[in-house]
Amino acid sequence: MRNPLTVLRRRLPGGRDARTDGGTASAAQESESFLDRDSVRSAPFWLPPTLLVGVFVYGAIGWNVLLSLTDFTGLGNPDYSSLDFENYVIAFQGGTPAWSDLTVDPIWNSFQNTVVLVVGFAAVCLVLGLLLAILVDQEIRFENTFRTIYLLPMSLSFVVTAKFWLYMYNPQTGLINIALGAVGIGPVEIVQNPDLKLAAIAFALVWQFSGYAMVVYLAGLRAIPDSHFEAARVDGASTVKMYWRIIIPQLRTATVSALVVLTVFALKAFDFLFSMYGYQPGPSADILATRMVREAYSNGNWAYGSAIAVVLFLMALAIVSPYIYSQYKRGAL
Amino acid sequence: MTAQDGDSGVSRRRVLQGAGVAAVAGLAGCGGSGDSDSGIELLHAWSDGDGNAAIGALIEGFQEAHPDVSFAEEPVNGAARSNLDQVIQNRLQSSNPPSTFQTWPGETLQKFGDAYADIEGDVWNDDLKNNYLAGPKKQAQLDGTYVTVPLNIHRINNLFYNKNVLDSAGVDPSSLSSPSDVVDACATISQETDAVPFAHQTSGAWSTVQLWETILLAEGGIGGYQSFIEGNGNRSSVKAALDSVVELSEYYPSDASSIGFTEANTMVMDGDAAFIHQGDWAAGAYSGDDSFNYGDQWGQVTYPGTSGSYLLNMDSFPYLANNPTPEDTKTFLSYCGSAEGQVLFNKEKGSIPPRSDADVSQLNQFQQDQYEDFNNAENQPPSIQHGLAVPPGVATNIGSAFSGFLENYDAGATADALIDAFN
Numbered sequence: 001m002r003n004p005l006t007v008l009r010r011r012l013p014g015g016r017d018a019r020t021d022g023g024t025a026s027a028a029q030e031s032e033s034f035l036d037r038d039s040v041r042s043a044p045f046w047l048p049p050t051l052l053v054g055v056f057v058y059g060a061i062g063w064n065v066l067l068s069l070t071d072f073t074g075l076g077n078p079d080y081s082s083l084d085f086e087n088y089v090i091a092f093q094g095g096t097p098a099w100s101d102l103t104v105d106p107i108w109n110s111f112q113n114t115v116v117l118v119v120g121f122a123a124v125c126l127v128l129g130l131l132l133a134i135l136v137d138q139e140i141r142f143e144n145t146f147r148t149i150y151l152l153p154m155s156l157s158f159v160v161t162a163k164f165w166l167y168m169y170n171p172q173t174g175l176i177n178i179a180l181g182a183v184g185i186g187p188v189e190i191v192q193n194p195d196l197k198l199a200a201i202a203f204a205l206v207w208q209f210s211g212y213a214m215v216v217y218l219a220g221l222r223a224i225p226d227s228h229f230e231a232a233r234v235d236g237a238s239t240v241k242m243y244w245r246i247i248i249p250q251l252r253t254a255t256v257s258a259l260v261v262l263t264v265f266a267l268k269a270f271d272f273l274f275s276m277y278g279y280q281p282g283p284s285a286d287i288l289a290t291r292m293v294r295e296a297y298s299n300g301n302w303a304y305g306s307a308i309a310v311v312l313f314l315m316a317l318a319i320v321s322p323y324i325y326s327q328y329k330r331g332a333l
Numbered sequence: 334m335t336a337q338d339g340d341s342g343v344s345r346r347r348v349l350q351g352a353g354v355a356a357v358a359g360l361a362g363c364g365g366s367g368d369s370d371s372g373i374e375l376l377h378a379w380s381d382g383d384g385n386a387a388i389g390a391l392i393e394g395f396q397e398a399h400p401d402v403s404f405a406e407e408p409v410n411g412a413a414r415s416n417l418d419q420v421i422q423n424r425l426q427s428s429n430p431p432s433t434f435q436t437w438p439g440e441t442l443q444k445f446g447d448a449y450a451d452i453e454g455d456v457w458n459d460d461l462k463n464n465y466l467a468g469p470k471k472q473a474q475l476d477g478t479y480v481t482v483p484l485n486i487h488r489i490n491n492l493f494y495n496k497n498v499l500d501s502a503g504v505d506p507s508s509l510s511s512p513s514d515v516v517d518a519c520a521t522i523s524q525e526t527d528a529v530p531f532a533h534q535t536s537g538a539w540s541t542v543q544l545w546e547t548i549l550l551a552e553g554g555i556g557g558y559q560s561f562i563e564g565n566g567n568r569s570s571v572k573a574a575l576d577s578v579v580e581l582s583e584y585y586p587s588d589a590s591s592i593g594f595t596e597a598n599t600m601v602m603d604g605d606a607a608f609i610h611q612g613d614w615a616a617g618a619y620s621g622d623d624s625f626n627y628g629d630q631w632g633q634v635t636y637p638g639t640s641g642s643y644l645l646n647m648d649s650f651p652y653l654a655n656n657p658t659p660e661d662t663k664t665f666l667s668y669c670g671s672a673e674g675q676v677l678f679n680k681e682k683g684s685i686p687p688r689s690d691a692d693v694s695q696l697n698q699f700q701q702d703q704y705e706d707f708n709n710a711e712n713q714p715p716s717i718q719h720g721l722a723v724p725p726g727v728a729t730n731i732g733s734a735f736s737g738f739l740e741n742y743d744a745g746a747t748a749d750a751l752i753d754a755f756n
Contacts, residue, residue, distance in 0.1 A: 192590040278537040283736065
């Protein structure tokens with residue numbers, strides 16, 4: 001089908017007439033070359049989605065940033081005429097903001113919990129995922145079955161897994177304490193224990209997402225030619241050495257892409273915490289996402305909630321952008 | 334263009350036109366709601382259980398009394414009260430308020446403060462004013478203006494017990510007269526029986542907040558309680574109440590942090606636990622079990638030390654300014670303020686009518702006893718946990734303080750946090 005832009009250009013005054021002498025360069029020709037560009041000619045295909053994403057994703061992010069500079073609370077409309085960074089000062093230093101009679105605590109506690117959760121969860125999840133992938137890769141029987149079993153928890157919603165782990169951690173009847181009891185420990189109070197709370201959440205998330213890490217690694221392992229394994233064997237490498245020196249270094253891309261997805265999941269672990277504890281997970285498990293929702297929806301402090309959302313967004317960006325940049329450098333984007 | 338290839342060309346254009354029309358119609362549909370002809374729009378979160386039966390009974394009664402007024406009741410799906418608040422927030426933000434919605438009265442009203450309108454005279458006439466007790470009447474007002482109609486009362490300062498367990502432990506619940514007596518009774522129960530003395534859940538903070546507020550009412554008296562909710566709390570009585578909770582926590586089920594209210598309450602029903610402190614919705618679960626009857630298998634006492642007070646948790650329907658159905662809404666709210674409507678509602682809900690002149694003979698024996706207590710109560714203080722006593726921001730701070738308390742049971746630090754919650 002004919003490009004509508006080509007048709008349009010034909011109809012423009014001063015359009016192209018066939019000239020036996022080849023014609024002369026003119027302004028009209030320059031505009032023609034603009035319309036001839038691939039990017040312009042393909043505009044009907046990329047422009048609408050770009051606009052939609054621009055408005056609904058980046059526009060919303062921009063609006064959120066703008067909102068975080070206002071004093072918007074409660075009902076009504078935000079006042080965009082006086083913008084300042086007060087919410088960020090409050091977020092990092094605490095104090096009594098202009099929009100509230102109450103003192104507002106800084107976000108350091110939930111910030112710290114978020115970082116600990118993300119780092120701990122992602123690291124354990126990757127290691128476990130890698131081990132599972134290596135095991136499943138040994139051409140065992142029922143490989144598909146195992147793969148499905150490991151991946152299945154990921155398909156469950158956070159709400160389900162949170163309630164499920166509440167039972168698992170039960171000091172009387174929970175499987176975790178029964179297992180601990182079998183080796184002579186416990187019973188241990190876990191769910192409201194300040195020393196174990198965050199670790200327990202990370203553990204449950206690892207259970208849910210290590211299957212995902214396994215699948216990513218498995219794809220990575222399958223992409224490594226058998227000759228690498230064979231060559232290492234011929235050269236007399238032990239199994240551990242072979243994986244450590246030859247195989248794992250080749251899984252860099254798989255690691256990075258799994259890491260990005262896992263950390264972003266951990267940043268958003270709000271639903272898990274909310275299903276387990278409600279609005280108040282307690283000081284040792286409060287993450288930025290729960291704090292944000294509490295400020296916005298319990299207290300109606302919309303602008304302050306937005307400021308926390310911006311911090312969360314920047315954290316996600318800090319994780320994703322090096323990945324995107326490295327992909328770009330390698331020409332993989 | 335030619336007739337020959339017109340076939341496909343035209344149809345494609347038609348398709349595009351059709352899609353365009355559909356899209357425009359769809360967009361128009363988004364903005365075109367809120368037609369006032371459709372009847373009273375009541376948003377609530379009672380989408381199942383006793384709440385759903387109660388609201389159904391209320392609306393049925395209303396429609397019999399006022400067949401001319403139409404109704405478009407809408408439960409907010411999957412709703413907890415917090416979802417409902419978000420829906421209301423969005424509706425108010427877009428200047429499209431419903432006729433009324435389910436909300437806690439009292440300080441919770443501050444959340445949508447400017448959105449309410451005065452209904453003194455129209456709804457809050459002399460009949461209502463004369464027949465509501467002082468406590469509920471105060472909760473119906475926002476800064477001195479009547480804006481909402483409370484239609485039920487759940488009591489918070491209850492101590493429910495399993496009779497068989499107490500009998501085998503030799504504990505007489507009516508002899509308990511202070512919070513420390515409850516702790517002593519728990520000690521006896523744990524010595525004499527295998528049952529858990531005090532069923533309680535700690536995965537969420539709310540049960541512990543309402544337990545603490547009840548004990549605060551006992552330790553500080555009505556005066557101490559009032560000054561706390563006004564922001565001038567006495568740290569020593571706040572801490573004394575927390576200490577009592579810490580002592581009680583020794584007698585919780587060992588898996589308190591992994592269970593919910595339903596499981597804790599079931600322990601009492603099964604004879605695995607002796608006491609539970611809860612709002613009287615706990616009794617709603619008992620009435621569903623034919624082998625667990627009031628007076629025979631279970632009983633209730635006013636939480637020791639709080640006699641003379643009826644700690645209020647209420648639901649109410651407020652009047653929103655800019656109302657889509659102003660007259661019909663007022664008619665409905667007046668019905669909610671009538672003894673007839675309140676009895677219909679509370680019969681199903683398990684709570685009691687806020688009006689002191691209701692004919693409660695249709696309610697069950699436990700409700701009748703509670704109602705008698707209510708009418709004889711000298712004070713009807715508002716609940717902190719259930720949004721009546723403190724503004725939302727303070728309530729969040731109190732919730733935060735208790736989420737920390739559940740981790741470490743540090744009464745001193747929590748007392749400081751609770752006093753600070755108002756600053």
